[in-house]
Amino acid sequence: MERKNIQWMMDARFGLFIHWGLYCINGVTEWKRSYERLTIEEYEKYFEEFNPVDYDPKEWARMAKKAGMRYAILTVKHHEGFCLFDSKYTDYKSTNTQCKRDLAREFVEAFRAEGLRVGFYYSLFDWHHPDYHHYGDLYHPMRDNEEYKDYEYDFNRYLEYMHNQIRELCTNYGKIDILWFDNSYGEMRGEKWKATELVKMIRELQPEIVLNNRLECNASAKGSLSTPNPTAYAGDFVSPEQIVPPEGILDDMGNDLPWEACCTMNNNWCYTPNPYNYKDAKCLVRKLVECTSKGGNLLVNIGPNARGRFPKPAVKVLHDLSEWFEDYGKSIYGCGKAGLGKPDWGYYTRNGKFVYAHLMQQEIGPVALNIPTSEIKKIRRVSDGSEVLIVKPWVTELFPGYTFINFQEPIQGTFLLENDIDTVLEIEIK
Incomplete structure (x- = not known):
């Protein structure tokens, strides 16, 4: 109880x-x-x-x-x-x-x-x-x-x-x-x-x-x-x-x-x-x-x-x-389980309609989120509120159930982590 x-x-x-x-x-x-x-x-x-x-x-x-x-x-x-x-x-x-x-x-x-x-x-x-x-x-x-x-x-x-x-x-x-x-x-x-x-x-x-x-x-x-x-x-x-x-x-x-x-x-x-x-x-x-x-x-x-x-x-x-x-x-505050499983690059936490992606591993290209793009309203960096792009390069066509993201540029390049401890993105769910 x-x-x-x-x-x-x-x-x-x-x-x-x-x-x-x-x-x-x-x-x-x-x-x-x-x-x-x-x-x-x-x-x-x-x-x-x-x-x-x-x-x-x-x-x-x-x-x-x-x-x-x-x-x-x-x-x-x-x-x-x-x-x-x-x-x-x-x-x-x-x-x-x-x-x-x-x-x-x-x-x-x-x-x-x-x-x-x-x-x-x-x-x-x-x-x-x-x-x-x-x-x-x-x-x-x-x-x-x-x-x-x-x-x-x-x-x-x-x-x-x-x-x-x-x-x-x-x-x-x-x-x-x-x-x-x-x-x-x-x-x-x-x-x-x-x-x-x-x-x-x-x-x-x-x-x-x-x-x-x-x-x-x-x-x-x-x-x-x-x-x-x-x-x-x-x-x-x-x-x-x-x-x-x-x-x-x-x-x-x-x-x-x-x-x-x-x-x-x-x-x-x-x-x-x-x-x-x-x-x-x-x-x-x-x-x-x-x-x-x-x-x-x-x-x-x-x-x-x-x-x-x-x-x-x-x-x-x-x-x-x-x-x-x-x-x-x-x-962290007010957050808990996201109900999305554990991604390879880190963890998710969640507070209501906001899901937080905690990126702890440098990827070799776009980052894969196991959230359908149709469910996402917007993605922002928590540190400064700047936009994170949803990208659809040809190399991702085999994985339609995922959303792929990157920073502003280069579009198909590596997602560079701004904080080597844990870079956090805020994903607002529709």
Whole structure:
């Protein structure tokens, strides 16, 4: 069942993910405590050191908006349990570090001021809370530490803590557009989180909020959202990770499901000083177009550093994205599947009577559109509104079901791409 409240998100198509916490200091992974089996005491040095003196969310928001992003999601609590918001239920929060700032509040205010929608990522599991599973858990740093074999905890007390924090997020920060949960695993899913009760509270406090599907499953599954009778906690969209679905995502009845693919910009969710392996603007634009053509969104992650700045390679990528969006943004926003199949030279997206041809490959002659000429009113370049010619050279006579196009001249020459990332044409259908 598709909820009307998700329409704005599916029109936006492009979002910014921000993974930021104490783990930005280690510069390796947000999973450091788990991978290295670190105790709370061994990890405490990051809490004592955390002080992002250069944090300027207004600058983040300006860069994101210029780069074509229409919404942003901040990790207000990751698996390490550290909170970027001023929760009254824990001392493990940014307002108790050297910076003494509610970083989530500043994020919300800055991004809203730029007209961007805002969301919170919240980890369902918590390696800092004393009442979360320790020994025998799949991920907890103490999962195989014999000293915790007889450790007593009250999981209901953790659930009360978790629900109370989510109530704070839904109450103290104005309108929140997205809650992005991460994630269910093994037996830790659905009602193990008291999910029906949790979602009832969330939707009462934030009636228009959009939820992902991870209260019920992980990145590799659709969950009951795909069935005729989804649970109350099935969420509003599917959230594949580090992959673009080969053919989009359909429910069990064959209908389109809302989905959002999330990916890292440089193979890491958290900050790493490694300046290599960044996906460039060409890659991200083309993946965004692919997602849009399949009815989905793309959420691209940046990990700010310990000083609170976006890494310089990420800033360059955002700048390069802004140049493409300045010319071609209308071929993404409000667009979706075109119903025309995938052409060899790129992708189609569509918004009502306008079909957008995303040309990503240089052709050796006229470009073939699998749209009959009789259905086309006109074709224009999106970047400047100039006319694109429909041509009928003798070499195309074998293919009457196609429309062939070229720039102004030469008539039978090669269609030269104006943008080597993606040159976009607007085809108005009669």
